[in-house]
Amino acid sequence: MSAAVRTIAEFRGLTKTFGPVVAASDLNLSIAEGEFLSFLGPSGCGKTTALRMLAGFEAPTEGEVLLDGEVVNHVEAHNRPVNMVFQHYALFPHLSVFDNIAYGLRQRRPQPDRATVKQKVEKVLEIVRLEGFGPRRIWEMSGGQQQRVALARAIVNEPKILLLDEPMAALDRKLRKEMQIELQTLQRRLGITFVLVTHDQEEALSMSDRICVMNGGRIVQVGTPRELYDNPRTRYVAGFVGTSNFFDAVVAEAGPDHVAARLAGGQHVRGKPGFAVKTGQEVCVSIRPEQIALSREAPDAGMSEPVTILNRIFLGEHTEYLVRSGTLGDILVLVPRQSELNAGTFNVGEEAFVSWDENALLILEQ
Amino acid sequence: MRLYAISVYLFLYIPIGVIAVFSFNSGRHASQFMGFSTKWYGKALSNPFVMDALETSLIAAFLTACLAASLGTMAAIALQGVSGWLRTLFDALIYIAVMIPGIVIGIATLIALVTVFGWVNPMLAALWPEGATPPQLNMGMGTLVAAHTMFTMALVIIIVRARIAGMDRSLLEASQDLFATPWGTFRQVTLPLIAPAILAGFLLSFTFSFDDFIIAFFVAGSETTLPIYIFSSIRRGVTPEINAIGTMVMAASLMLLVIAQMLLRRGVSKSG
Numbered sequence: 353m354s355a356a357v358r359t360i361a362e363f364r365g366l367t368k369t370f371g372p373v374v375a376a377s378d379l380n381l382s383i384a385e386g387e388f389l390s391f392l393g394p395s396g397c398g399k400t401t402a403l404r405m406l407a408g409f410e411a412p413t414e415g416e417v418l419l420d421g422e423v424v425n426h427v428e429a430h431n432r433p434v435n436m437v438f439q440h441y442a443l444f445p446h447l448s449v450f451d452n453i454a455y456g457l458r459q460r461r462p463q464p465d466r467a468t469v470k471q472k473v474e475k476v477l478e479i480v481r482l483e484g485f486g487p488r489r490i491w492e493m494s495g496g497q498q499q500r501v502a503l504a505r506a507i508v509n510e511p512k513i514l515l516l517d518e519p520m521a522a523l524d525r526k527l528r529k530e531m532q533i534e535l536q537t538l539q540r541r542l543g544i545t546f547v548l549v550t551h552d553q554e555e556a557l558s559m560s561d562r563i564c565v566m567n568g569g570r571i572v573q574v575g576t577p578r579e580l581y582d583n584p585r586t587r588y589v590a591g592f593v594g595t596s597n598f599f600d601a602v603v604a605e606a607g608p609d610h611v612a613a614r615l616a617g618g619q620h621v622r623g624k625p626g627f628a629v630k631t632g633q634e635v636c637v638s639i640r641p642e643q644i645a646l647s648r649e650a651p652d653a654g655m656s657e658p659v660t661i662l663n664r665i666f667l668g669e670h671t672e673y674l675v676r677s678g679t680l681g682d683i684l685v686l687v688p689r690q691s692e693l694n695a696g697t698f699n700v701g702e703e704a705f706v707s708w709d710e711n712a713l714l715i716l717e718q
Numbered sequence: 719m720r721l722y723a724i725s726v727y728l729f730l731y732i733p734i735g736v737i738a739v740f741s742f743n744s745g746r747h748a749s750q751f752m753g754f755s756t757k758w759y760g761k762a763l764s765n766p767f768v769m770d771a772l773e774t775s776l777i778a779a780f781l782t783a784c785l786a787a788s789l790g791t792m793a794a795i796a797l798q799g800v801s802g803w804l805r806t807l808f809d810a811l812i813y814i815a816v817m818i819p820g821i822v823i824g825i826a827t828l829i830a831l832v833t834v835f836g837w838v839n840p841m842l843a844a845l846w847p848e849g850a851t852p853p854q855l856n857m858g859m860g861t862l863v864a865a866h867t868m869f870t871m872a873l874v875i876i877i878v879r880a881r882i883a884g885m886d887r888s889l890l891e892a893s894q895d896l897f898a899t900p901w902g903t904f905r906q907v908t909l910p911l912i913a914p915a916i917l918a919g920f921l922l923s924f925t926f927s928f929d930d931f932i933i934a935f936f937v938a939g940s941e942t943t944l945p946i947y948i949f950s951s952i953r954r955g956v957t958p959e960i961n962a963i964g965t966m967v968m969a970a971s972l973m974l975l976v977i978a979q980m981l982l983r984r985g986v987s988k989s990g
């Protein structure tokens with residue numbers, strides 16, 4: 353990101369405990385104005401807690417939340433210039449679609465006049481493609497429509513940050529894809545900072561400018577989707593952002609750009625370290641399934657391993673093979689359609705060789 | 719089993735049916751049906767004693783319902799913030815208040831009030847200047863409404879609290895998130911969502927107070943409510959006029975109860 357980008361929100365050593373449960377632990381993060389940031393992690397890792405501290409629904413146990421450069425720990429939720437799309441939408445059942453959306457505007461003091469409210473509400477109804485739905489009751493709307501109402505109800509207030517807590521979790525797969533695209537387009541168009549919470553890596557990868565991967569209440573790594581995919585720092589991130597093969601290894605020689613490691617089977621591999629390593633340290637070697645080649649003969653150069661084909665799944669663009677190596681265990685290989693056309697398919701039970709370029713190997717924290 | 723159920727219902731409803739039927743009796747005796755007539759209704763409605771008693775009952779029921787609904791709602795909301803042993807204690811007290819027989823409440827309230835008035839009245843008299851007549855606290859409308867409110871408030875608390883418990887908490891957070899102050903959230907979200915329960919509580923309290931005989935008998939003092947009037951005239955024999963009054967009271971109560979039930983149901987299905 354360029355230096356001109358302003359920080360709109362910041363966590364400084366933010367910790368939240370619920371009795372003995374540490375929901376969030378020492379979170380440090382800057383959120384840039386206008387970016388689309390996702391909190392990604394499995395259920396219970398503290399994503400919602402982080403979001404709720406930003407919204408003002410939870411008071412931090414320790415640390416500070418900054419909005420626009422000011423500490424807002426003691427500013428109540430109704431005084432923070434952020435709005436939230438709740439996981440189950442939390443639309444007011446006793447109000448019409450129009451009144452739900454107008455709710456935030458009508459809390460302003462002095463109150464805006466009716467014409468202004470009407471005009472603003474109608475404009476967002478158009479943005480979320482629900483023109484004419486204003487007089488409807490909430491329970492007359494489908495799940496997807498309710499979600500758009502929830503979105504409209506938040507963005508009509510032109511918040512500094514829009515917070516979204518798993519907004520797509522309740523939608524079916526097809527609708528979810530549509531909404532993802534719609535949300536992303538909307539974010540570009542409005543220029544509002546979006547902070548999304550999700551446990552769906554695909555969702556996070558496809559929508560976000562940056563992803564903050566969390567585990568057990570901690571931030572594990574923050575980066576663009578590409579950074580996280582290409583240079584995960586830990587085994588956890590590599591496994592959560594995309595799929596990967598992992599082999600246990602011990603560092604044999606630690607250089608500045610390349611590290612030599614010894615695998616369980618005695619083979620030596622060289623790879624890029626994701627972090628500072630020491631000789632003798634136990635690490636994890638990771639390689640993505642699509643970076644492994646499958647062949648009938650061992651290639652002349654580079655590292656290769658004899659394997660047996662265990663399973664084959666045709667995925668259209670790719671074919672996924674599960675193969676077993678005597679020393680490395682089971683390995684997942686993704687063969688693109690084109691190379692399969694050249695080399696032919698492998699049958700279950702057949703012997704073959706896997707090989708990879710050493711630049712594709714990553715040395716990760718265990 | 720079925721026969722058993724049917725006979726239970728017959729046992730319950732035949733007397734009520736008989737009263738309703740005989741209220742249309744043109745004859746003067748309750749034991750023989752002489753032909754259809756609505757004259758007893760006319761007679762009942764033009765009897766000044768009946769109308770006086772009806773007025774007293776309506777005023778008492780209305781005041782009771784207003785007080786019980788507002789105090790009960792406030793208590794239910796306040797109890798949201800209470801937890802632990804204090805909450806358990808309050809819950810127990812509320813359920814006990816509902817379960818105690820009316821006669822116990824009647825006698826207990828009577829004794830308590832008489833005792834308190836016994837202390838307060840001499841004090842008031844002592845404070846008042848010589849010559850002027852000091853005010854006297856007495857059994858009457860005030861004590862009647864107070865006793866009814868005490869009992870029905872517990873009902874309102876139970877109903878409203880069930881409704882609050884069934885409410886989606888995230889709605890309150892959503893309101894807060896949309897810049898509403900705590901009072902604004904209460905007024906615009908909490909209150910509308912629990913309104914059906916409050917109204918149902920109001921109607922139940924009204925019906926209870928309007929129909930109650932036992933508590934009123936002890937604490938109404940010189941006031942005559944409709945049930946008390948009916949009781950005292952029955953001692954002179956059951957007339958079709960009494961049947962007519964009874965039928966009207968029953969119809970009105972039933973209607974209010976059905977409305978209350980509908981409100982509670984509708985409230986649930988809407989928010990669900």
Ligand SMILES: Nc1ncnc2c1ncn2[C@@H]1O[C@H](COP(=O)(O)OP(=O)(O)O)[C@@H](O)[C@H]1O
Nearest residue numbers: 370373374375394395396397398399400401402
């Ligand atoms: N109000 C609460 N009271 C007690 N524990 C809570 C509360 N909110 C969250 N937690 C706990 O904090 C942890 C993180 O929760 P949460 O932030 O909701 O995770 P996520 O959104 O990533 O699924 C969980 O172990 C959860 O049980």
Ligand SMILES: [Mg+2]
Nearest residue numbers: 396399400549
């Ligand atoms: Mg969550």
